[in-house]
Amino acid sequence: MSEQDDMVTEFYSQVNDDFYPLIMEGTELLGEGNLQQGIEVLSRPLHTIKGVTGFMSGFETVSSFTHHVESYLKKLQAGELDERDEFVTLGVQAVLHVFQLLDQIQEQGAVDADELAGLESRLEQASSGDGESADAGTEQLEIEEADGVLVLHVGMPRVHLAPQRASLREALESVQDAPRLRLDLSQVRSMSPRSFEILELFAQEHELELEGMSAGCRATYYAWGFDQSLHESPCVGQGGVPHEEEH
Numbered sequence: 001m002s003e004q005d006d007m008v009t010e011f012y013s014q015v016n017d018d019f020y021p022l023i024m025e026g027t028e029l030l031g032e033g034n035l036q037q038g039i040e041v042l043s044r045p046l047h048t049i050k051g052v053t054g055f056m057s058g059f060e061t062v063s064s065f066t067h068h069v070e071s072y073l074k075k076l077q078a079g080e081l082d083e084r085d086e087f088v089t090l091g092v093q094a095v096l097h098v099f100q101l102l103d104q105i106q107e108q109g110a111v112d113a114d115e116l117a118g119l120e121s122r123l124e125q126a127s128s129g130d131g132e133s134a135d136a137g138t139e140q141l142e143i144e145e146a147d148g149v150l151v152l153h154v155g156m157p158r159v160h161l162a163p164q165r166a167s168l169r170e171a172l173e174s175v176q177d178a179p180r181l182r183l184d185l186s187q188v189r190s191m192s193p194r195s196f197e198i199l200e201l202f203a204q205e206h207e208l209e210l211e212g213m214s215a216g217c218r219a220t221y222y223a224w225g226f227d228q229s230l231h232e233s234p235c236v237g238q239g240g241v242p243h244e245e246e247h
Contacts, residue, residue: 004057011052015102019045023099027092027223031193035088039077042095046070049098061111062101065120069094072123081126085192086160090126093190093219094119100215115215118189140187141171150178155187159195168195172202179207182233186212190219196226209233 022045029038050066053059073091075081097119104111140155152171156164175181183199185191202208211233213221221227 007056011056012102012106015049015099019049020099023095024223027095030088030092031224036077039073042073043070046073046095046098049102058109059105061116062098062105065101065116066098068120068123069098072127075127084160085194086158087126089160089190089192089220090122092223093216094123096219096223100219119216122190141167143171143175146182149180149182150175151182151184153184153187157187157189158191159188160190160192165192165195165198169198172198176202176206180209181206182209182211184212185210185214185217188217189214190216193220193224193226196220196224196230200226200229203230 022041026038026040026042029035029041032038046066046069050063050070053066054063069091072081072094076087076091081087097116101111101116142153142155144151144153152175154168156167159165159168172181181202199208199210209231213232221230
């Protein structure tokens with residue numbers, strides 16, 4: 001085993017044993033509204049990951065992206081960005097994506113360049129204030145019946161802002177008499193915790209299944225614990241890919 005291999009093995013061990021618990025603690029604090037404390041907890045593991053990956057061959061992309069994440073969190077901490085849900089959620093997703101990049105390198109030998117570019121673009125837009133308008137995509141909701149089940153298709157690329165959440169809530173209220181509802185999220189790149197809370201409230205009194213969640217939606221879904229109260233359709237796998245039936 002080469003010196004590089006030894007370094008990589010030791011690094012992944014440190015990531016799993018030391019850094020990931022801190023990341024979970026930090027993102028939970030952000031979710032509770034403790035922005036300053038949460039970012040303080042996140043700063044140490046992120047700074048170390050940025051430094052170490054910068055010296056390991058094949059990990060330079062992780063180092064560069066982690067630098068972007070650090071810069072974004074510093075702007076949040078300094079009050080240069082609004083502490084609205086969508087900005088905090090984007091920060092959480094970006095932090096978790098650092099670990100997703102590490103997993104991709106370990107399992108596939110390379111990162112998903114398209115997914116990374118999309119998230120970097122969102123960070124840059126949010127940092128510059130060039131985000132989506134408040135009413136972006138609020139009309140992109142369609143309801144249909146398929147195989148005896150009512151399906152609500154959410155076509156908004158992101159569900160973060162108040163008008164978007166209001167549209168989602170109104171659509172759910174319009175089908176509250178349905179015995180069962182399937183929510184198609186295959187066109188949604190990301191959702192804020194408040195948006196998931198709307199689904200969580202609806203699911204308390206109705207049978208609701210989610211399908212087609214993107215990596216961005218999944219990051220919030222698991223990081224904020226919504227997997228404990230909201231369920232995916234059993235016929236749909238990760239990313240909305242149907243499971244093959246056994247013969």
